[in-house]
Amino acid sequence: MSVKIYEGKDLDVLIEKAKNELGDIEILYYEVEKAPGILPFFRKKKYRLFVTKKENTEENRVEHLEEEIKELKSLLVDLKENVTKLPSQQIVPSVPEHLEEKVVCAIPQIEEFTGDAVELINILIKKGVEPSIAVDIVRASCGLDIETEKLDLNTGTFKEALINAFKKKLKFTGEFTAEKGKQKIIAFVGPTGVGKTTNLFKIASKFVIDQDLNVGVISTDTFKVGGTQQARIYTSILNIPFFIATDQKKLKEIVENLSELDVILIDTVGRSHYDYFRLGEIKTILGGLNSSIDYVLLISCNYDTKEAMEIVNRYRSFFPISSLFFTKIDESSKPGILINAGIKSGIPLSYVSTGQRVPEDIKLLSPFVISDFLLGA
Structure with a gap:
C-alpha cells in the first residue's frame, strides 16, 4: 500500500487535491498542528493528511x-x-x-x-x-x-x-460475546439520529443479564442534548460504570483504568458521512487505544439503498467495520435494505432494532429472522 502525505491550511482542500490526483482515496489519518504565534487563540492550524489510493472493488466500481x-x-x-x-x-x-x-x-x-x-x-x-x-x-x-x-x-x-x-x-455475526478476563472493546459509530445510544444499551443489557459479564460504557458524545443524562439513567439501571471522554488522552486513561472489565462499549458522536473532518476527529480520539476495537456501524432502515451504501463506504474508509447493525425497522415498510446492504457491502449482519424499548426491542439477524421480515410473518 502506497501512502501519500498532503500538507496545508485547509483540510477540505487537501482532500479534494488528493482526489484529483489519486481518484478514489482512503483517508488513513490526519494531524493538526498550530503555527507559532503570540496570541494562542489566533494561531493558524496546519493539517497533514495521510491517504492511499483505494483499490477498486466490485461494489465501488462505477465507471463510464x-x-x-x-x-x-x-x-x-x-x-x-x-x-x-x-x-x-x-x-x-x-x-x-x-x-x-x-x-x-x-x-x-x-x-x-x-x-x-x-x-x-x-x-x-x-x-x-x-x-x-x-x-x-x-x-x-x-x-x-x-x-x-x-x-x-x-x-x-x-x-x-x-x-x-x-x-x-449473506454473512452473520451471531450474538456478540465476550470472555471473562479477555477484555473486548466495541465502538458504535454512525450518522446522527440512527439510535446509537439506545441500541448500545440494548447490547449492554445482553452482556450484563444474559452473559453475566462486567461491562462499562464510555461516551465521546457531548453534543447531543440530553444524551449524557439518558446514558446515566441506563447505566444506573444496569448498575454499570459510565464515563465521558472528550479527547484521545482522556479516553486512553479511562480504558487503562478499566482493565478489570470484560466489555467496554464506546458511544461515539453522530456525524454526517459527508463530513470528513468530523469523521477524522472520531478516528483520532479512538486511535489512541492500544487495544483492538470492533466497530459496529448503525444504519437506519429508513434510508434507501443508495444512501445506505454511501454511509457504509464512507465510514469504512475511516474504520474497519466489523458488522452492520440496522435500526428503526418498525418505521419502514421496505426491509429489503437488510439484504441489499448485506450483499453489496459483504459486511456481516448483527442485529436489528424493532423499537425504542430497552432491552426488549432488538433481534439477532439470521436467515430465519430476515425471511420473516420479508414475508410479513
Missing part, C-alpha cells in the same frame, strides 16, 4: 456512467417491445427510480423463471430488494422445471427458499 446508461436505456426499449411475449403470470420489475441519478442497476432477466419463483421475485422487489439481487437470491433456491424447461423453486415454501439462499449469500 454516461455510456452505460445509454446502453441500459436501449435495453429498456427492447424489453418493452418484448413484454407482451412473456407468459401472463410473469411480472417484469419496474425500472429502478434512481436510474436517472446515474446509478447503474442491471435489469433482472426473469424469463428464465416460472411459477412460484416469479412470484417470490415480485414479493422481494415490493419489499425493497433490488431487482437484480432479488433474482440472484431466488435463483439460489431453484431447480429446473422439466415441463417448462425454466427455473422454479425446489422448496416447499417461500420461507424455506429464502432461508437457503440467505445462508449462501
Whole structure:
C-alpha cells in the first residue's frame, strides 16, 4: 500500500487535491498542528493528511456512467417491445427510480423463471430488494422445471427458499460475546439520529443479564442534548460504570483504568458521512487505544439503498467495520435494505432494532429472522 502525505491550511482542500490526483482515496489519518504565534487563540492550524489510493472493488466500481446508461436505456426499449411475449403470470420489475441519478442497476432477466419463483421475485422487489439481487437470491433456491424447461423453486415454501439462499449469500455475526478476563472493546459509530445510544444499551443489557459479564460504557458524545443524562439513567439501571471522554488522552486513561472489565462499549458522536473532518476527529480520539476495537456501524432502515451504501463506504474508509447493525425497522415498510446492504457491502449482519424499548426491542439477524421480515410473518 502506497501512502501519500498532503500538507496545508485547509483540510477540505487537501482532500479534494488528493482526489484529483489519486481518484478514489482512503483517508488513513490526519494531524493538526498550530503555527507559532503570540496570541494562542489566533494561531493558524496546519493539517497533514495521510491517504492511499483505494483499490477498486466490485461494489465501488462505477465507471463510464454516461455510456452505460445509454446502453441500459436501449435495453429498456427492447424489453418493452418484448413484454407482451412473456407468459401472463410473469411480472417484469419496474425500472429502478434512481436510474436517472446515474446509478447503474442491471435489469433482472426473469424469463428464465416460472411459477412460484416469479412470484417470490415480485414479493422481494415490493419489499425493497433490488431487482437484480432479488433474482440472484431466488435463483439460489431453484431447480429446473422439466415441463417448462425454466427455473422454479425446489422448496416447499417461500420461507424455506429464502432461508437457503440467505445462508449462501449473506454473512452473520451471531450474538456478540465476550470472555471473562479477555477484555473486548466495541465502538458504535454512525450518522446522527440512527439510535446509537439506545441500541448500545440494548447490547449492554445482553452482556450484563444474559452473559453475566462486567461491562462499562464510555461516551465521546457531548453534543447531543440530553444524551449524557439518558446514558446515566441506563447505566444506573444496569448498575454499570459510565464515563465521558472528550479527547484521545482522556479516553486512553479511562480504558487503562478499566482493565478489570470484560466489555467496554464506546458511544461515539453522530456525524454526517459527508463530513470528513468530523469523521477524522472520531478516528483520532479512538486511535489512541492500544487495544483492538470492533466497530459496529448503525444504519437506519429508513434510508434507501443508495444512501445506505454511501454511509457504509464512507465510514469504512475511516474504520474497519466489523458488522452492520440496522435500526428503526418498525418505521419502514421496505426491509429489503437488510439484504441489499448485506450483499453489496459483504459486511456481516448483527442485529436489528424493532423499537425504542430497552432491552426488549432488538433481534439477532439470521436467515430465519430476515425471511420473516420479508414475508410479513
